[in-house]
Amino acid sequence: MTIVHRVLPPHPVETFDDYLAVRGGRGIEAARAAVPADVIAELEASGLRGRGGAGFPTGRKWRTVAANCSVDNPATVVVNAAEGEPGTMKDRTLLRMNPYEILEGALIAAVVVGADAVVIALKESFRTETARVQSAMDAIRAAGWADGITMSIYPGPSEYLYGEETALLESLDGRAPFPRIAPPFRRGVDEVVETPGDITSGSGLSAHVEMADASHTAAAPTLVDNVETMANVPRIVWRGADWFRTEGTQESPGTMVCTVTGAVQHAGVGEFPMGTPLREVIETVGGGMRPGRTLTAILPGVSSPVITADQLDAPLSYEGLAAIGSGLGSAGFIVYDDTFDAVAVAAGASRFLAVESCGQCTPCKQDGLIISDRLQSLAAVDDTRVDLQQDMVEIGRRLDSVITGARCSLATQHQVVVASLIAAFPEAFDAHVAGTATPHEPELIAELVDVRDGKGEFDATFRTKQPDWTHGDHDSGASPVDRFTDHRVNRFTDS
Ligand SMILES: Cc1cc2nc3c(=O)[nH]c(=O)nc-3n(C[C@H](O)[C@H](O)[C@H](O)COP(=O)(O)O)c2cc1C
Ligand code: SF4
Numbered sequence: 416m417t418i419v420h421r422v423l424p425p426h427p428v429e430t431f432d433d434y435l436a437v438r439g440g441r442g443i444e445a446a447r448a449a450v451p452a453d454v455i456a457e458l459e460a461s462g463l464r465g466r467g468g469a470g471f472p473t474g475r476k477w478r479t480v481a482a483n484c485s486v487d488n489p490a491t492v493v494v495n496a497a498e499g500e501p502g503t504m505k506d507r508t509l510l511r512m513n514p515y516e517i518l519e520g521a522l523i524a525a526v527v528v529g530a531d532a533v534v535i536a537l538k539e540s541f542r543t544e545t546a547r548v549q550s551a552m553d554a555i556r557a558a559g560w561a562d563g564i565t566m567s568i569y570p571g572p573s574e575y576l577y578g579e580e581t582a583l584l585e586s587l588d589g590r591a592p593f594p595r596i597a598p599p600f601r602r603g604v605d606e607v608v609e610t611p612g613d614i615t616s617g618s619g620l621s622a623h624v625e626m627a628d629a630s631h632t633a634a635a636p637t638l639v640d641n642v643e644t645m646a647n648v649p650r651i652v653w654r655g656a657d658w659f660r661t662e663g664t665q666e667s668p669g670t671m672v673c674t675v676t677g678a679v680q681h682a683g684v685g686e687f688p689m690g691t692p693l694r695e696v697i698e699t700v701g702g703g704m705r706p707g708r709t710l711t712a713i714l715p716g717v718s719s720p721v722i723t724a725d726q727l728d729a730p731l732s733y734e735g736l737a738a739i740g741s742g743l744g745s746a747g748f749i750v751y752d753d754t755f756d757a758v759a760v761a762a763g764a765s766r767f768l769a770v771e772s773c774g775q776c777t778p779c780k781q782d783g784l785i786i787s788d789r790l791q792s793l794a795a796v797d798d799t800r801v802d803l804q805q806d807m808v809e810i811g812r813r814l815d816s817v818i819t820g821a822r823c824s825l826a827t828q829h830q831v832v833v834a835s836l837i838a839a840f841p842e843a844f845d846a847h848v849a850g851t852a853t854p855h856e857p858e859l860i861a862e863l864v865d866v867r868d869g870k871g872e873f874d875a876t877f878r879t880k881q882p883d884w885t886h887g888d889h890d891s892g893a894s895p896v897d898r899f900t901d902h903r904v905n906r907f908t909d910s
Pocket of ligand 2: 824
């Protein structure tokens, strides 16, 4: 039993006074008294890596933003609270349990990179978390911690891509959540370069947003960090890098807040030292498998390859899960037992990624939809299809091409998740091709609405979400990018 409570307390921190009682405020106090470069050096020494999925070194990101600050405009700090990875509920749990620590981390970031604004970017549908953050913000403002820094909440759209940080910045600027072209970092809020091309085409697409570099200093950079990343900051600042490294591994110091759902006894969220065997995470949070069933596979969301039963001793860490060919991602683990159908899971993951694709890169949307469609036929053992073997060939071909020219990593996710299921469970795919398998609908793979009373509730409304991001029975055939061509002037809505 290795549950720890560094950022996820055992009970909710209900009031600001409760937070002060557990030594809240020491981080911001230390940061305001220190030289910013020293705080960044401590963060770098701690080895903290971003908990939003990519594991990028947080200190290095802060150093880059601070070094590229604008002479004219202060930077902005954005907390990525968009949480939409299927099977992940950790950020909302942290926001509910202790919003004060996340806000304190964000204020420290603002002090260190010279920002005058902190934005908590969550989804409009996250009502409980919004209320918690709002009341924490009020108390923190009243205590004077935020003097000179404005704090606000941005209620964003429901789309998965809204969590991708450049799409999130697009959304903050009032446009659709379409990813920008990826440089190491980019200019942020309120920074769109008008070009004649934009005006004549009427598009103003995200490709035209200026990228940050040292040669242009008028626009300020924006620092985007995940909720859990920010929650770790205050204690690193006041207790130091060495303390932070007393948990975890050399390459993955600290802890990770994990979500376990699926075929376990009870779904839940728990914090573990990095390096804990994955088996222990699943057993401790999930309480083991349902009676008579055995664990067969774990899907770590839709961003990393499937994990099989023989890989459960892998350590929960960036390097540990990479070594078994998967990834830590945001540590959301959907558990499947021996009744699972790998083809139905592949069809569900593929449908999620194909529908959520924005269509800025044609292969990502078009090939993605073909993969999803073929997998759905295969899962259903659709005997109106002439040749299911041919469908498998087509799936393989499209998995090669889906990543062509991809602007963000969603297309690669599609490729690796589906390919990993085909590689790990070939007999399941063979049985569907041969028509001997039991027909299945695609498994529902979607955002978690909540994890409550030991149950993970996946968003059932996703079943009617169409590839053009409308809800209903009809697929218009359009891509989201075609529907929101005038999003420069019209605020995006997902209705
Ligand atoms: C399709 C997609 C969805 C993402 N969704 C989220 C999300 O919901 N929350 C999040 O923090 N990061 C998400 N990310 C990662 C962010 O782009 C970014 O790496 C992260 O916010 C950086 O913060 P960190 O360094 O603290 O992890 C997503 C990335 C992709 C490609
Ligand atoms: S890779 Fe896919 S989701 Fe990402 S920007 Fe291109 S079309 Fe959109």
